[in-house]
Amino acid sequence: MVEEYKVVYEGGEGEIIEKKSRFIATVVPVDTEEEALTFIEAQKKKYWDARHNCSAYVIGSKNEIIRCSDDGEPSGTAGKPMLEILVKEEIHNALVVVTRYFGGVLLGTGGLIRAYQKATKEGLNKSIIINKSLGYQLEVNTDYNGIGKIQYIIGQMNITTVDTDYTDEVTIHLLLPPRDLDCFQKKVIEATNGKAKMLLKDQVYYANILGETVIF
Template sequence: MDQGNYYQTIEASGQAEFKDRGSRFIAIAYPLKDADDFKKILAAVKKEHPKANHHCFAYRLGTDGNTFRVSDAGEPSGTAGRPILGQIDSRQVTNVLVVVVRYFGGTLLGVPGLINAYKSAAAMALQVTPVVRKPVLKTCHLQFDYTQLNEVMNVIKQFDCTIIKQELQLFCVMDIGIPKHRFTESLMRFGDIRNLVLTEPAVISN
């Protein structure tokens, strides 16, 4: 996974279908925020395809390459989840979930056939889904007086920062994501704002 200033992901879902000897493999690629988001999406897919024999999936989250999950969902071990994840990685995308729904067609495909089917379905779904490039963000926590809000917002706009959450009262608190490649200069600008307190948590990617 690229440890640089940008990462690749998708912003919309895409779907494709692969058929082999009567079995249908419907693959859907989704942008993914977190593990809770995954649970909701998988539940929705199962509701939409209640008669499918298998709901296999793989996802990858974050820019460090360490957060992923695969499931063969009843298929022979290693024939579904890993091939799906392999396609996510070959597209070099993250924050992506691919679910492949299988309707069994009556003929056993064998291990090589299953690997090929899940790999092909996932690849086709990712091919029809546009990839977007986004900056890696570093989160910061800001505390400042309400009278300084305009100054703070000016810096946020200037450096294309993302507001993750905020509480705007007489005393304001705000969590923001700063593009990694503009981090040092933005900290200098925030440092020019009198009495603003800034603390740095971890690197994120949303």
């Protein structure tokens, strides 16, 4: 499994004007090719009077599915340049559709490439892009004498705390990258003389979104 990758969490819409042609870029998150194709068809119906609805999408944490379409523009001037932006920015599970209303002035090959890439970037700028990180869920149970030591280790290693339960003892719910798991466990054992109990749970993907930890 990939330890970290960028995805579109919330799509957005951006627009540019180039020599009277209007380019509307719509970005959405997609998990399957079926979702992507359904959305592309919906955009074509929504913007039925537009000259072109070009598209590009990347699906999978390892770019398992990559597709693009010029939708009538000269070959290689729309879909591929749009796709290049997604790949260069290392954004996964994302679809961008750029709708063009022709303004009457020909842009030429270079002009089209620049316009479609600029529109794609504008759409991404209006979207929320997040880093999904692979981590272990770990519960640490300790008495009140050990909580300070454990919290120090958590801060020192920059470990993500999801929640903390205070009863007759303290249970801390954590998310740790695989690379930090062994080191953290050893430090907790040493700091508490083996008194703290640790329960290793599932591997999940998580992200920090607007200051809040979200588990997928």
